[in-house]
Amino acid sequence: MSEVVPCVSVRIHGAAGEVTGSCYEVTTPHAHLLVDFGMFQGGTEQEMRNTKAPEIDFASLDAVLVTHAHIDHCGRLGMLPGLGFQGPVLSTEPTAELLPRVLTSSATLQQLRIQENRAGTSPSSRVLAPAHLASAIPIRSEPPPILFTHRNAERVARALRAIPFMEWESIAEGVEMRFLHASHVIGAASIELRVQRTNGMEPARVLFSGDVGPMENPLLAPHQWSDCAPDLLVMESTNGARKFPQVDQYQLLVEILKEAKAKNQRVLAPVFALGRAQTILQLLARASRDGVLQGMPVYLDSAMAVRASELYARHPNLLEVSLHHSCMRGTNPLHFPELHTLMSRRESESIDRIKTACVIMAGSGFCDAGPILRHVKLAIDQPDTRILFTGHQLDGLLGHGLLHGATRVEINGAALDVNAKIDRIAGISGHGDADDLLAWVKRMPGSPKTIALVHGAVEAREEFAAILRQNVSSDVRLPSLGDSLHVN
Numbered sequence: 080m081s082e083v084v085p086c087v088s089v090r091i092h093g094a095a096g097e098v099t100g101s102c103y104e105v106t107t108p109h110a111h112l113l114v115d116f117g118m119f120q121g122g123t124e125q126e127m128r129n130t131k132a133p134e135i136d137f138a139s140l141d142a143v144l145v146t147h148a149h150i151d152h153c154g155r156l157g158m159l160p161g162l163g164f165q166g167p168v169l170s171t172e173p174t175a176e177l178l179p180r181v182l183t184s185s186a187t188l189q190q191l192r193i194q195e196n197r198a199g200t201s202p203s204s205r206v207l208a209p210a211h212l213a214s215a216i217p218i219r220s221e222p223p224p225i226l227f228t229h230r231n232a233e234r235v236a237r238a239l240r241a242i243p244f245m246e247w248e249s250i251a252e253g254v255e256m257r258f259l260h261a262s263h264v265i266g267a268a269s270i271e272l273r274v275q276r277t278n279g280m281e282p283a284r285v286l287f288s289g290d291v292g293p294m295e296n297p298l299l300a301p302h303q304w305s306d307c308a309p310d311l312l313v314m315e316s317t318n319g320a321r322k323f324p325q326v327d328q329y330q331l332l333v334e335i336l337k338e339a340k341a342k343n344q345r346v347l348a349p350v351f352a353l354g355r356a357q358t359i360l361q362l363l364a365r366a367s368r369d370g371v372l373q374g375m376p377v378y379l380d381s382a383m384a385v386r387a388s389e390l391y392a393r394h395p396n397l398l399e400v401s402l403h404h405s406c407m408r409g410t411n412p413l414h415f416p417e418l419h420t421l422m423s424r425r426e427s428e429s430i431d432r433i434k435t436a437c438v439i440m441a442g443s444g445f446c447d448a449g450p451i452l453r454h455v456k457l458a459i460d461q462p463d464t465r466i467l468f469t470g471h472q473l474d475g476l477l478g479h480g481l482l483h484g485a486t487r488v489e490i491n492g493a494a495l496d497v498n499a500k501i502d503r504i505a506g507i508s509g510h511g512d513a514d515d516l517l518a519w520v521k522r523m524p525g526s527p528k529t530i531a532l533v534h535g536a537v538e539a540r541e542e543f544a545a546i547l548r549q550n551v552s553s554d555v556r557l558p559s560l561g562d563s564l565h566v567n
């Protein structure tokens with residue numbers, strides 16, 4: 080009996096039982112594609128995995144498709160020229176605008192971290208007390224190996240082609256693709272493939288979810304769904320075991336801002352440049368309109384976050400309806416009179432001695448590197464400082480320790496008492512929770528035949544698999560690294 084050649088095969092090269100390193104290889108009888116080429120993140124061991132390219136014949140790829148501009152989905156694109164790929168890189172328009180900057184600044188950061196390591200100035204931090212949180216040695220951000228140069232980042236930038244949302248694009252013989260809005264960050268998309276079957280039957284459909292935003296996103300337009308349930312859905316499960324608390328984040332922020340203003344406190348907010356920064360800016364813009372800020376300056380200390388924020392206003396059709404209307408009236412919904420943007424190290428240092436009430440938003444979101452670490456070091460021992468966490472903090476890093484009651488810390492070699500007030504606003508995420516993810520699947524016109532859960536920690540995807548099995552008739556799989564899934 081002759082072997083049946085699958086119509087589509089999808090091989091998992093990353094994000095299998097973990098939340099970074101998204102990379103999926105698609106093979107059809109006539110085409111060879113890659114969906115996402117993200118970095119593994121989360122410490123030196125993970126970062127070392129980035130140096131080992133997956134076993135893919137990159138030169139034979141017809142195209143590389145990118146869901147969005149987060150590093151765990153796009154961070155290794157700069158390696159493509161070095162691996163022999165010469166074809167087009169397809170993304171949505173906002174992602175194509177962001178990617179050149181993301182890749183060149185990644186190349187810069189890779190070099191900088193090597194230089195800092197040589198000079199012994201790599202950022203480091205650890206908790207000293209209480210004992211149960213203390214770490215014996217400082218967490219130093221060790222330099223990852225250089226993955227690609229500026230030159231190769233620029234070559235990838237030149238290979239970018241932007242495709243409008245919802246428009247089918249022929250990308251190889253018998254294969255079309257389109258981007259569906261994923262309501263995650265600006266430009267983020269799910270990717271749908273339509274592959275001709277040789278037996279004349281209906282084309283096969285494969286859907287890659289990318290990262291799926293919450294069902295009610297305060298910042299972005301709702302998701303787009305296909306008119307056809309996929310044969311295979313490759314789906315993220317980051318928050319598959321989580322349900323967000325029902326809290327009024329805006330009211331919590333207003334209380335913090337009012338108290339900070341009354342007590343002349345500085346509010347330091349660690350944020351990521353794409354997604355979290357804009358969510359907080361939108362809340363602050365509302366606070367400005369409601370007269371809460373009343374002149375209290377807000378500093379956005381991240382050139383990348385500033386550029387990403389500008390993109391939101393340039394794509395009003397992708398925004399939540401009230402923000403869309405605000406753009407149509409000529410008002411940037413992420414801008415307000417109290418906002419000051421800091422675009423360089425020099426500008427960042429210009430606010431080091433500020434003693435009046437203000438908000439300083441800066442990266443990294445994990446509070447372990449970048450300008451926020453300098454701001455925290457300067458102010459953490461002072462009782463007129465607040466540190467506001469709005470996102471998940473990785474166990475072992477400074478942000479996690481501060482959230483869990485650290486009383487003394489070491490930052491870049493200096494031991495400091497924690498006299499700052501630690502605030503937290505929960506439930507702000509660019510990812511949907513378990514209810515959102517299930518609702519997203521159930522809004523499809525039918526159950527996918529197979530759902531392969533990826534991009535989730537082991538428990539998250541196991542728990543979400545159980546939820547799916549109770550609610551949809553799909554065959555739910557949890558593929559391992561290197562596994563292939565087939566559509567006949």
Ligand SMILES: [Zn+2]
Nearest residue numbers: 147149263290
């Ligand atoms: Zn993402």
